[in-house]
Amino acid sequence: MIAVIDFGSQYTQLIARRFRELGVYSEIYPPNVKYSFLNEKGVKGIVLSGGPNSVYNTELELDNEIFNGDIPILGICFGFQLMAKFLGGEVKKGEKGEFGLTRIKIVKESVLFEGLEKEEKVWMSHHDVVTRLPEDFVVTAISENGFIAGAQSLEKPFFAVQFHPEVSHTEKGQLIIENFAFKICGAEKNWNLGRFVEEKIEEIRKQIGENRVLLAVSGGVDSTTLAVLLQRAVGDKLTAIFVDHGLLRMGEKEEVTEVLKRLGVNLVVVDAEERFLEKLKGVVDPEEKRKIIGHEFVEVFKEEAKKRGPFKFLAQGTLYPDVIESAASHTGMAAKIKTHHNVGGLPEELGFELIEPFRYLFKDEVRRIAEILGLPENIIKRQPFPGPGLAVRILGEVTRDKLELLRKADCILMEEIKKWEKYDEIWQSFAVLLPIKTVGVKGDFRSYEYVIALRVVKSEDGMTANFVEVPYEILGRIARRITNEVSGINRVVYDLTDKPPATIEWE
Numbered sequence: 001m002i003a004v005i006d007f008g009s010q011y012t013q014l015i016a017r018r019f020r021e022l023g024v025y026s027e028i029y030p031p032n033v034k035y036s037f038l039n040e041k042g043v044k045g046i047v048l049s050g051g052p053n054s055v056y057n058t059e060l061e062l063d064n065e066i067f068n069g070d071i072p073i074l075g076i077c078f079g080f081q082l083m084a085k086f087l088g089g090e091v092k093k094g095e096k097g098e099f100g101l102t103r104i105k106i107v108k109e110s111v112l113f114e115g116l117e118k119e120e121k122v123w124m125s126h127h128d129v130v131t132r133l134p135e136d137f138v139v140t141a142i143s144e145n146g147f148i149a150g151a152q153s154l155e156k157p158f159f160a161v162q163f164h165p166e167v168s169h170t171e172k173g174q175l176i177i178e179n180f181a182f183k184i185c186g187a188e189k190n191w192n193l194g195r196f197v198e199e200k201i202e203e204i205r206k207q208i209g210e211n212r213v214l215l216a217v218s219g220g221v222d223s224t225t226l227a228v229l230l231q232r233a234v235g236d237k238l239t240a241i242f243v244d245h246g247l248l249r250m251g252e253k254e255e256v257t258e259v260l261k262r263l264g265v266n267l268v269v270v271d272a273e274e275r276f277l278e279k280l281k282g283v284v285d286p287e288e289k290r291k292i293i294g295h296e297f298v299e300v301f302k303e304e305a306k307k308r309g310p311f312k313f314l315a316q317g318t319l320y321p322d323v324i325e326s327a328a329s330h331t332g333m334a335a336k337i338k339t340h341h342n343v344g345g346l347p348e349e350l351g352f353e354l355i356e357p358f359r360y361l362f363k364d365e366v367r368r369i370a371e372i373l374g375l376p377e378n379i380i381k382r383q384p385f386p387g388p389g390l391a392v393r394i395l396g397e398v399t400r401d402k403l404e405l406l407r408k409a410d411c412i413l414m415e416e417i418k419k420w421e422k423y424d425e426i427w428q429s430f431a432v433l434l435p436i437k438t439v440g441v442k443g444d445f446r447s448y449e450y451v452i453a454l455r456v457v458k459s460e461d462g463m464t465a466n467f468v469e470v471p472y473e474i475l476g477r478i479a480r481r482i483t484n485e486v487s488g489i490n491r492v493v494y495d496l497t498d499k500p501p502a503t504i505e506w507e
């Protein structure tokens with residue numbers, strides 16, 4: 001395993017993912033992780049990630065032993081600067097930063113750079129520079145601006161780069177990662193998702209023992225895959241709970257119930273519409289909505305656990321992007337984007353031990369696990385749907401009437417877009433109800449009604465996304481049908497923004 005220590009970079013998850021793509025297992029740890037812990041785990045290499053802070057004004061609880069041991073280290077950007085500072089070098093704010101594509105010259109042969117040309121294009125994002133290396137270090141690469149772009153120790157297997165090999169814009173980035181994993185760390189290609197599944201089943205079986213586990217299931221690919229995995233691990237010690245919070249799409253409850261029953265999952269469906277809508281009354285702030293929903297979910301879980309329990313464990317299909325965006329990645333060094341109901345939205349007193357086997361995985365990895373476990377194709381391909389449901393797609397206050405409007409519009413959008421030959425390339429397609437009314441004319445009468453925004457995006461893992469160029473013909477048909485069939489809506493617009501700068505959901 002390669003351990004990635006996270007200093008809050010936007011790309012930390014990409015680093016881990018690059019190793020996994022090579023068949024080398026990788027996990028992410030907080031800055032205060034103990035060297036002895038990593039050593040006991042048999043870690044073969046350590047990567048120090050980038051990060052938004054500067055080493056000269058950040059106090060860190062990094063375990064010094066990491067630099068006294070013999071496990072190879074690769075410092076990236078902030079990680080390089082940190083290594084330099086810890087080992088006696090010097091870091092200062094540069095006269096200028098280097099952002100985006102930059103050329104570097106390789107000035108010394110290095111195992112890390114094997115297979116690279118003398119000049120390479122790399123991707124950078126920094127303002128601080130290492131101005132003096134630790135004593136036993138030599139420069140291996142220099143940027144076109146004359147800054148140190150690569151360095152390594154002559155005594156220890158410590159390597160560093162100022163650029164980001166993990167992003168695809170660094171042309172030979174994957175080769176650098178490969179050199180580090182195999183030539184420097186001697187890692188083995190022995191990890192794949194099939195093995196991950198086997199190991200998780202074993203691990204969970206041990207962890208749960210004779211206890212029982214309550215699984216929050218939504219019918220989405222993550223939690224449904226987890227349901228099947230847990231079933232294999234602990235059989236009838238598993239009870240799945242599906243909460244109808246009144247924020248679901250048209251026909252969703254019936255569909256989900258049927259699918260889960262067909263998979264043989266022991267399922268409890270809780271009708272909680274009344275209480276969720278009551279709690280959401282008058283609430284307009286998106287973050288407040290998310291927190292209320294997260295809390296109410298847990299209240300429902302607790303009550304059901306009391307009736308049917310005892311349950312020591314609560315399982316959730318949490319993925320890595322939920323964790324990063326909620327800024328809950330153990331370091332607290334990443335910026336908060338939004339509170340995912342199942343992570344940042346949880347109350348402090350949970351009352352359960354959490355089981356989240358997919359916490360470090362991305363959606364495409366979970367989809368492959370679903371394939372391995374033999375889930376039906378319609379689940380594997382199901383579009384993500386956020387736990388807070390339509391509440392984050394009705395901007396402003398959530399009311400029954402608005403829910404009704406949005407459900408109808410969303411259903412029309414889905415019907416039409418499913419007919420499109422490129423439907424399979426879509427990550428998510430949905431309707432959003434805007435909190436404004438505009439003037440229209442319907443049947444010679446003036447109308448003053450709500451606006452629906454359509455959002456259709458493609459994405460690899462939900463971390464970035466692009467709007468899809470849906471043909472005008474289809475968009476036009478959707479707009480006509482919505483304005484004709486949903487009374488209360490007289491205007492439809494299409495969202496042309498990517499993520500970043502927008503997010504996929506509007507709240």
Ligand SMILES: Nc1ncnc2c1ncn2[C@@H]1O[C@H](COP(=O)(O)OP(=O)(O)OP(=O)(O)O)[C@@H](O)[C@H]1O
Pocket residue numbers: 215216217218219220221222223224241242243244245315316317318322342382383384385386387388
């Ligand atoms: N209606 C619900 N009832 C019970 N648990 C839910 C519900 N909605 C969401 N959850 C829990 O929250 C987790 C996160 O939701 P999220 O929507 O990200 O994942 P998912 O529904 O499993 O998959 P997908 O992202 O494909 O929709 C789920 O895995 C599940 O554990």
Ligand SMILES: O=c1[nH]c(=O)c2[nH+]cn([C@@H]3O[C@H](COP(=O)(O)O)[C@@H](O)[C@H]3O)c2[nH]1
Pocket residue numbers: 290322325338339340341342384385386387388428462463499502503504505506507
């Ligand atoms: O379970 C969830 N609970 C949430 O609170 C939540 N918020 C966003 N999403 C989904 O996550 C992906 C990224 O969404 P954003 O670009 O809107 O942040 C998209 O796929 C969103 O649908 C959520 N899923």
Ligand SMILES: NC(=O)CC[C@H](N)C(=O)O
Pocket residue numbers: 009049050051052053054076077078079125126127128129
């Ligand atoms: N991407 C990074 O790790 C940046 C490190 C540091 N904040 C700098 O500006 O140099």
Ligand SMILES: [Mg+2]
Pocket residue numbers: 218220384385386387
């Ligand atoms: Mg979902």
